[in-house]
Amino acid sequence: MAYMHIGKDFTPPDVPGKVTGRIKYAEDYTREGMVYARLLTSPIPHARVIDIDASEALAMEGVLGMLTADDVYPDGEPQSTGLKMLTNEPTLVGEPILAVAAVDEKTAETAISRISVTFERLPFVLDPLDSLQPDGADAYNGGNTFVFRQGFAVEKWTSDQVASLRAGNEPTAEPQQTVEYGDLEAAFGESSYVYEGTFTNAGYPHMSMEPRSALAYWEDGKLYLHGGSQSLTAFADGIAGVIGVPKEDLVFVNAATGGGFGQRARAGSIPVYGVPAKLSQKINRPVMMRVTREEEFTIGGARQGLTGWIKVGFKPDGVMAACDLWIVSDNGGKGGGADAYSAADCISVLYQADAVRFRGTAIGTNTAHRGAQRGPGQNQIAPIISPILDAAADELGVSRFDIRKINTPMTGDVGGPQRTPFTSAYMPETLDLAAEQFGWEERQSRRRRTNGSKVIGLGIGQGYHNAGRSGMDGIVMMGPDGRLKVHNGVGNLGTYSYASTSRAAAEVLKMPWERVDIVTGRTDLHLPITSPQDGSNSIFTNTRTFYGAAQDMLAKMKEIASGDLGGTPEDYDISNERVHQIADESVGMTFGQVAARALELGGKYTGSSDLPEELAEWTQISVSRLAGTAFMGVFHDPRHEGNPPGFTVSCIEIELDTETGKYEILDLINVADSGTIMHPKGMENQLVGGAVWGIGLSGYERHLYDPQNGMPASTGYWQSKVPTFLDTPVKIQTGWVDLPDPENPVGARGVGEPAQGSVSAALTAAISDALGGHIFGASPITADMIINHVAGTSEDSKLLAQNNFRG
Amino acid sequence: MNQKLTRRRFIKGVIASGAAATTTGAWYSATGQDRPSGFVERLIRINVNGQTRSVDVEPQETLASTLRYKLGLTGTKLGCNRGECGACTVLVDDTPTYACSVLTHSMKNGRIETVEGLESANGDLHPVQQAFVEELSPQCGYCTPGQVMAAVGLLRANPSPTREEARAAMAGNICRCGSYDSYLDGVMRATELIG
Structure with a gap:
């Protein structure tokens, strides 16, 4: 289909501001009378605050006030997992205890140093398996796990059960959660190759470039909050509840966000924004809370670590018959997510196994706050499963490419334990395109070729994430100048989907892009609700809403024109910013004239009546404030059917030095199936960015804690090993199949998360290939692990340790 | 019986044991707000984007702090404030330099360029x-x-x-x-x- 905007490159309006430094992030703002907050954070991993003596600090000149957990939770702290604004019950080092506001940061910091906090120190634990031991410490006050709707609980295994898992055996303890489909026993019975083993995924921090600094002030009864989020209106909608301010009295200002990666999507993951808001309310001054890199490590969150056991069976022809997965999740100090379940879901989707069973138990540790991080679960399992597929292929005499093609999901298939049908699935085409562009077959002759201590490894991998939601709202406006204003609540975290999704509205109305304004960046511009911008959903979700809002405006245009010029709406079409009769294009009105007429008519044409009944409360507030000001198109998106998947396929060639354990990525391609491509340059960015994340997951990123004191040792970029320019290839190839999804009006789906998983899968497979097919069952695979393997030194004693000093 | 300890006592213990206290203090130390003994001139002139700017500088103040919080040049970002990420990179005499890791007082003879100084007078991008x-x-x-x-x-x-x-x-x-x-x-x- 020939589009005017879809699939075409453009410059998103915020890009010039990014290269000139003009665009403002939260900490770039100032406000008349602004003062500064500093946090006192827990220096120990698990404790209870017994007493706070701040008398000396509060008597200091320039100190304006203090905020404690007792202030923000007068009825007591929530007895659940999840970060709190402030706490008297810290369960990890760095958790905010209190905040002080002062005229400058020097005074605030000095005041912090003069506050005496008496802690009752409690036992701490850094590894979920240690906590499962009968005498293991519990990370939380009340247990080591949290059961939904029941509260904290204690989960213990026998020492033999823990030791058995550590020895590589199937866990025999009762899992907290079991989900399965198919006849597992029968499917394994049909298998001629069965792999069974344990694995570990280290968790690691999000490390967004922009720390979670925030500025807050109150004016005329409204709270103005400058912060950084992934999801502008969805986040604002939630943070209003966290802070306890009515939605209509919150103005959230967020023009740009310095990285999200999952942990800035929802208000519950950044409750610390409530600190400057509450302090500002208390002392009646604007409060800037600057967050350091070390503080960002704690409040910025981390990926869940997984310790698991996996058994996979393949039929003689390479078909995956069964997968049995048992995972102990590291939920960190504040609870975690559903990564383990998503790992099982991913295997079911990508490899279409006849039978899948997932068993899981989630255990807290006194380590970083865990939560969603780019492909949570799907991307941890990607580097684990890929070398297993290769081992099966080698054993069964099937090529490594064919075993993926044999098991590929396709349109018409279902996936996951819920057996949900795909809206579309073009994985076969994606596999073919990746292999063709990379020259996969031609490169096979180089496989395991040696040059001194160096050896070539080839890897292919696949990534998946559900990539689309629905049920959100859209608003478009037009004044007598005829310019289209797309009120867009999608966050600006660097994907440019706030701009790409707006182009769906421009497409419907055939508007030149230079005549379109995106209204975004602060909620007092009256924006519709969106889904939280996570789960690779924005492109699918919000092209639906803005397409629908523009369709509403188009229908109203035709009504107005036919009312004034005769005929019926069906007699009219649009072109060149005019609505005109199809039979006689000279009979028509410019868009500006239609908008002016809409203002005269009022009612439904300006959002004053006949609104969709299902609009979210947030959207209703925005529409009520826009009503009567301009011509309005408004839309509530009904729910779609099925699972819109985001798929990627990656191929990698590495040269691994068996003497150093290091490798160079000689070539890498990342190819997507994400429906119709909205914005090729933006697509490339997601694919190359995902590739870098995949390299980090497979090779570098980690969590380090001092086992004696529970202190985090990887609070910075260097220690946590975020990939740099030099860890990535000189050039990354990208591609896409560009086939439309039927559940989206322009055919688009998301891709951000699988773009990491496929590269991680391919890189781990390439390392395994270079080492003769050795399966580490781990991410990351560090240089010393490779050296130890080559030297024949066993890593087994540490393979199932989380948050340790390995590597 | 649970052991009780104060935060101060704990930090003393950590320092004595050689472990690093990582939770607070990085901002404070990076902005150099501990005044050293002896006289240090505070009002200095530095050349930023071709202009001589007079600025009141604390003795241990970093260039990034001066640019962002004294001169309003917020294009220079602070990602880590510890010389790891490069978000604060500026040019000093044409050499890329981490502004978080040099003291403003050492810049008196340097020619500093920030991202705000790259556009031409007519607004053309570099x-x-x-x-x-x-x-x-x-x-x-x-x-x-x-x-x-x-x-x-x-x-x-x-x-x-x-x-x-x-x-x-x-x-x-x-x-x-x-x-x-x-x-x-x-x-x-x-x-x-x-x-």
């Missing part, structure tokens, strides 16, 4: 900025001013780098979004624009 726009190099954009300055420094020293040379030269600048490939596309495009 070729590196223009190339980064054309190649959509930024993602979240927080590291972008530092990437721009590192690239400008590279191209002044070597106007025709290979892609490999550009990668090595830019290696001091982290991009958590992983947009390295797009930044390298931008640098190579800039070499064409510069001609």
Whole structure:
């Protein structure tokens, strides 16, 4: 289909501001009378605050006030997992205890140093398996796990059960959660190759470039909050509840966000924004809370670590018959997510196994706050499963490419334990395109070729994430100048989907892009609700809403024109910013004239009546404030059917030095199936960015804690090993199949998360290939692990340790 | 019985044991707000983007703090404030420099350039900025001013780098979004624009 905007490159309006430094992030703002907050954070991993003596600090000149957990939770702290604004019950080092506001940061910091906090120190634990031991410490006050709707609980295994898992055996303890489909026993019975083993995924921090600094002030009864989020209106909608301010009295200002990666999507993951808001309310001054890199490590969150056991069976022809997965999740100090379940879901989707069973138990540790991080679960399992597929292929005499093609999901298939049908699935085409562009077959002759201590490894991998939601709202406006204003609540975290999704509205109305304004960046511009911008959903979700809002405006245009010029709406079409009769294009009105007429008519044409009944409360507030000001198109998106998947396929060639354990990525391609491509340059960015994340997951990123004191040792970029320019290839190839999804009006789906998983899968497979097919069952695979393997030194004693000093 | 300890006692113990206390204090120390003994001139003049600016500088104040909080040049970002990420990169006498890791007092004889100083008087973008726009190099954009300055420094020293040379030269600048490939596309495009 020939589009005017879809699939075409453009410059998103915020890009010039990014290269000139003009665009403002939260900490770039100032406000008349602004003062500064500093946090006192827990220096120990698990404790209870017994007493706070701040008398000396509060008597200091320039100190304006203090905020404690007792202030923000007068009825007591929530007895659940999840970060709190402030706490008297810290369960990890760095958790905010209190905040002080002062005229400058020097005074605030000095005041912090003069506050005496008496802690009752409690036992701490850094590894979920240690906590499962009968005498293991519990990370939380009340247990080591949290059961939904029941509260904290204690989960213990026998020492033999823990030791058995550590020895590589199937866990025999009762899992907290079991989900399965198919006849597992029968499917394994049909298998001629069965792999069974344990694995570990280290968790690691999000490390967004922009720390979670925030500025807050109150004016005329409204709270103005400058912060950084992934999801502008969805986040604002939630943070209003966290802070306890009515939605209509919150103005959230967020023009740009310095990285999200999952942990800035929802208000519950950044409750610390409530600190400057509450302090500002208390002392009646604007409060800037600057967050350091070390503080960002704690409040910025981390990926869940997984310790698991996996058994996979393949039929003689390479078909995956069964997968049995048992995972102990590291939920960190504040609870975690559903990564383990998503790992099982991913295997079911990508490899279409006849039978899948997932068993899981989630255990807290006194380590970083865990939560969603780019492909949570799907991307941890990607580097684990890929070398297993290769081992099966080698054993069964099937090529490594064919075993993926044999098991590929396709349109018409279902996936996951819920057996949900795909809206579309073009994985076969994606596999073919990746292999063709990379020259996969031609490169096979180089496989395991040696040059001194160096050896070539080839890897292919696949990534998946559900990539689309629905049920959100859209608003478009037009004044007598005829310019289209797309009120867009999608966050600006660097994907440019706030701009790409707006182009769906421009497409419907055939508007030149230079005549379109995106209204975004602060909620007092009256924006519709969106889904939280996570789960690779924005492109699918919000092209639906803005397409629908523009369709509403188009229908109203035709009504107005036919009312004034005769005929019926069906007699009219649009072109060149005019609505005109199809039979006689000279009979028509410019868009500006239609908008002016809409203002005269009022009612439904300006959002004053006949609104969709299902609009979210947030959207209703925005529409009520826009009503009567301009011509309005408004839309509530009904729910779609099925699972819109985001798929990627990656191929990698590495040269691994068996003497150093290091490798160079000689070539890498990342190819997507994400429906119709909205914005090729933006697509490339997601694919190359995902590739870098995949390299980090497979090779570098980690969590380090001092086992004696529970202190985090990887609070910075260097220690946590975020990939740099030099860890990535000189050039990354990208591609896409560009086939439309039927559940989206322009055919688009998301891709951000699988773009990491496929590269991680391919890189781990390439390392395994270079080492003769050795399966580490781990991410990351560090240089010393490779050296130890080559030297024949066993890593087994540490393979199932989380948050340790390995590597 | 649970052991009780105060925060101060704990920190003393940590320091005595040689472990690092990582929870607070980085901001304080980085902005140099502990005044050393002896007289240090506070009102100094520094050359920023071709203009001489008089500024009241604390003895241990970093250049990044001065630029952002005294001169309002917030294009220079602080990602780590500890010399790891490069978001605060500026040019000092054409050399890419982490502004978080040099003291403003040491800049009295230096020629400082920030991202705000790159555009021409008529508002035209610098070729590196223009190339980064054309190649959509930024993602979240927080590291972008530092990437721009590192690239400008590279191209002044070597106007025709290979892609490999550009990668090595830019290696001091982290991009958590992983947009390295797009930044390298931008640098190579800039070499064409510069001609």
